[in-house]
Amino acid sequence: MAHGSKEEELKQRIDFLEKKVAQTRKIKEEIEQREELFSLFVKHTPAAVAMCDRNMCYLAYSRRWALDYGLADRDLVGQCHYEVFRDIPAKWKEEHQQCFAGQSIVNEEEVFPRLDGSVDWVRRELHPWRRSDGEIGGLIMFTEVITERKKAEAEKKRVEYQLHQAQKMESIGVLAGGIAHDFNNLLMGIQGRTSLMLMDTESSDPHYVQLTKIEEHIQSATALTKQLLGFARGGKYEVKPSRMNELVLNTADMFGRTKKEVKLHFKLDDSLWSVEADQPQMEQVLLNLFVNAWQAMPDGGDIYVQTENLELDRRYLKPYGLEPGKYVKVSVTDTGIGMDEKTMKRVFDPFFTTKEQGRGTGLGLASVYGIMKNHRGFVNAYSEPGNGST
Template structure:
């Protein structure tokens, strides 16, 4: 437990710094892509770079998931629906695998971060596929089970009703020595280039962070079964009607607060490209000064959470003392963790994780922002009239259907 905690802290710090670097690369690449016609000879190179950035961002999400700092926003999730959608998506690309599903008649509902659970399931599917190089069968099953204290105590979870998800393959299986290390970070049995050793460690951290447990059973030549247990929720699943994406531009004034010049430069360029007036503040002290001097002229603050001196949380409190109704959006290379949760509970309007690009600056008012703020899926809050658009991305505003843990 202590080893996992120490490595998790290290992994979270690495992921945060790496995401900040990716933000600089992603932002500049995004600005270049906007200026190029699709037929331009450099367009394919730019698209390839953006693909690599997305892969790197996925890797940092796995690091944050292992570090248990990667949970964003918890909502009621229909496990049957999630399993079916993720399996269908996976099956389209892996035709050599036969997928069989057996779903609980009464759909289990859990309170969870959908994107993170998708990550866990896809990691398990990929492991199963790699264990069956000549093809095979993948069995997916859901059921509701009741676990007593004797079963839960070793996992430090509470007894009660759980949604159980089983992922079983007919692959090569694992021996006992491998099973003992299977959830350790950076442990992998795959050849170089086929695995990072983070997939199952990340899955373990994510499920643990959702007050659940994950177990594995395997024998050499007999395949492998992973069982995931998540507490059943009595909440109703909230579904939204998707609409067309539309790039939104504006002219309002945004105060951008960060201690890293690279982040300020690229984010300012992205926002100005969308028509916004941007005032910058290098750190919390400067941000408070800007609000004191011209608070009535500022429509939104984008505030970095982790800064030397006055951190984002303290800066938020000081801003709200001067301008109690000022909309503030937290930004960080970390995902929402305990520190960000605390600021959100004090009334901060939303959270965005780096890196993001200009094409992700689309409105997503599946949430309910204050006043005239429209919300973006994966990018920034845009100061325009809100209008329906698909939810998604990695920016979250307070919502009556959502629950921050």
Template sequence: MSTDPSETPERALVEQLQRRLRREQAARATLEERIRTVVADHKRLETELVRYRDHFESLVSNRTAELMRTNEHLMRENRERRLAERARRAFEDQYREASLMLETMLDAIPDIIGVQDGNHRIIRFNKAGYQFFNMDETEVIGKRCYELIDQGAPCDHCVTRRILETNEPAQLEKYIDTRGIWMDIRAYPILDMDGRLFRIVEHWRDITDLKRSEMSLMESEEKYRTLVENANEAIFIFQDGRFVFSNRRAREMARRLGLQALRKPLHRLIHPPDKAHDDDYYALRLNGRDPKPAALSFRLVDADDELIWVELNTVNITWQQRPATLNFLRDITQSKLLERRFQEAQRMDSLGTLAGGIAHDFNNLLMGIQGNASLMWLEVEDNPSLTEKLKNIEDCVDSGSRLTKQLLGFARGGKYVVKPMDMNQVLRHSAEMFGRTRKAIKVHGNYQSNLWTVMADRSQIEQVLVNLYLNAWQAMQGTGNLYLSTNNVVLEEAFVAPFEVPPGRYVRVNVTDTGAGMDELTQRRIFEPFFTTHEPGRGTGLGLASVFGIIKNHSGIITVQSRPGMGTTFELFLPASDQAPGSDALSLQSVETGSETILLVDDEDYIIDVARLMLEGLGYRLLVADHGRTAIDLFTEHQASIDLVVLDMVMPDLDGEAVFKALRAINPDIKVLFASGYYLMDQADELLRQGHTDFLQKPFNMHQLSVKIRRMLGGSEGEGREAQAAKRV
């Protein structure tokens, strides 16, 4: 509901005081008129009295002469004399009554009424005057008016002086320091019969409360003005097709939009796709002819052709007794950006969950193929034709594995070997390798010294960088400039909120190309799996999707900034670490066998069949469970003989985490090798931190399986449980 500023309590109070002042002014004018009337009557009576007295004396003289001339007229003359005396007394009584009435009226007035001569000397006051100065008549009469308020000279703009100069009424508002009050002083001249000034009447009224009200009103207006001027929203009043009021933020936005330079009305700067069906709709709203109070969100095009998201609220008001609209225009560009980022993050999380499930099932299938191929190698070493076919099968499995790794990179998982590392070193190494293969691309590096360390999987971060380099190379059509930079940054809560990561220290990596750039629609979809702008057969659409997933899985942020024809910049933000950079350990290359007892837990029959043959082929004794409950029962029964558990992470009844906790409750020192086609990062990291655990990504071959097992069991080929027990002792 709109609020008319003219109806505020302060305004109502001012109007009430003004009405009261006008009534009192009217009453004072009436009183002053009556005073003048009484004074005039008094003068008239005096004149009449003189005339009657002269007449009476003439009559007396005439009558006396007549008495002397004749006795017969004596009685009549005496009677006429008595009548004349009675009339004189009647006139005197009327004069005294008028004087008393005037005195009573003056004393009844609460304001100070005083009479003084032209030398500022007081002749008399009414009762209010004596009370105000706390003096009686004898103490006041003869004093100068300014002496009564402890001054040595007349006031500045003295009303008495002005009357002496102009013979016209004068008015002054005077603050009396000694009393701490404001007085409204008005003076009026008293003229004699010849029009000469011989007295001055002064009327003093206490206006302290009125002054305080005025000052309160001024303070209120000043607060309102300060509030409006410093508001973060652009506030303006629109009336008769023009801006009649605007605050500081509105003026800044007007300059940004170039309203004065472009000489366009505001509604003409609206981005065309955001306009209503009626081209004049926004103009009607600004002019108060749209009754809907809801806020409108749309984009404006500024003087630099940049888009600004704004929200407009319009309220119909009355401004200077005419209809107008009060408008609140808020820049919501940053809010819209955060909203879009949040929606994109939610969509990518959903796609990541889907991608993880697909990768898990696909890796299990590849595990079956790879496992059988590994077993076949043991039987066909002397058959060249079959070994070639097996090699082709493993190449296909390897290709499929790389594809699922990209899916896993996009999914919620995929960090395998996380270590502290120096992003400057990784960037230099990856840029050098890329530059050797793409010599037409000039790589420019700007790396901050003393760069903070990050905790990351080096191979995956290198995969991210290579994908970004290749994307830039394709955007630049094989030739151009690639700019790489790093620096330390501290991100605030407002920036990181849409990405669901904590604020704090981050390492920023910028990858900028001089390619064709992208429009806004393409930018919104580039991280989606299988989305590509290339022709069919020239890309899987998983490169940038895996980039997004890997950075997300590292609790990082990735953003893109691009415009058609202006190139593209990818910004990576990785959480900083206080640990010193480390180095990657070398992997063992030989296939190792053993004789220990292993409990294999998996819910897929073909995985069990393949893993059984692989483990038994490596010399291990095997116990098999096809679901979690069976695994717990078997381990409870054979825990004394089980050296290692190979445990699938994703199972229908009890998942790997639940089975692991149950086994650890039975034997806290049991060694567990998690094997899964889908690495659940948060879940697996927590399990791996508990010790005596490791992770093996499906699909794996016999070499990878054997090396992982020997690492965990901590012995060479043929070293059994008894030897390890002796070592522990």
């Protein structure tokens, strides 16, 4: 009986061990299956995610992570993150240590320099992960490339700003046009009466000099009115095929004869398209731009003039109310004092000037704006304080 009891006990123990082994094997298979599922989940998640241990060695990473960082041809598991990214910013390494201390870090937008020299905008998150004993085993990194979103936001702001500017200038143009026409009529009345008085006045008469001064002031006021009408799109145009390179060189030659302290540089496209334009009006536009550049360089400097062909799409031209197609670009860049953002917003407003009294009417760039708009074109200004203007 005793021998039988021992055999029975041994059999029970063997059965128990077999069950334990089977349970352990099953648990192991379940763990392996879960690890495989977790690995597949991480690998195929559409986000850029990576999991590292406390030595910053990769445990798992998504395919998107590898693609976003140009690492699709490498197996990163077991490799150190700092060996993969040798030029990682010191700030990011500090954040990794903060994460190992239990802190989660979220950066909504941040500049990320690529190995090829390009720059992307990214959104980053760092979160610690814990082992079963509660200790921090490493960190999980999440990044989202938001460069396209940033570009879209910038484009939206540009379109909204240009649309606002176009609406503002349209309103000012209507007002300026009405005032200019009425003011011009008043000037013509004064001019007529002054001319009649001069006809009846001898040159020796003490009033003769004063009357001629009045006539000179009338002529100056008439010239201002013409500029204001140009801004308000009220001028008469004789449009014909024109070569902008020739107009640029002719106007620059006329300007350069009297402005020896300024040096002109040209980069003109030999294959520049012909444009439909009123040549005297285009010469006025160019001369106003040259004069404006010269006035921004009181101690002399350089003016760079460039022409080129552009094909612009509907999205870019939407704020200007223009049709997509072929355009000719003329840029005039100076090495002057530049403008701040506040000045830039008003640079084409009539009568706005930053020059001291007597040096400008504030109508030069305003007339450029009006003439270009009436030629189914547009004008933009780019500048930074101390870095000149274009």
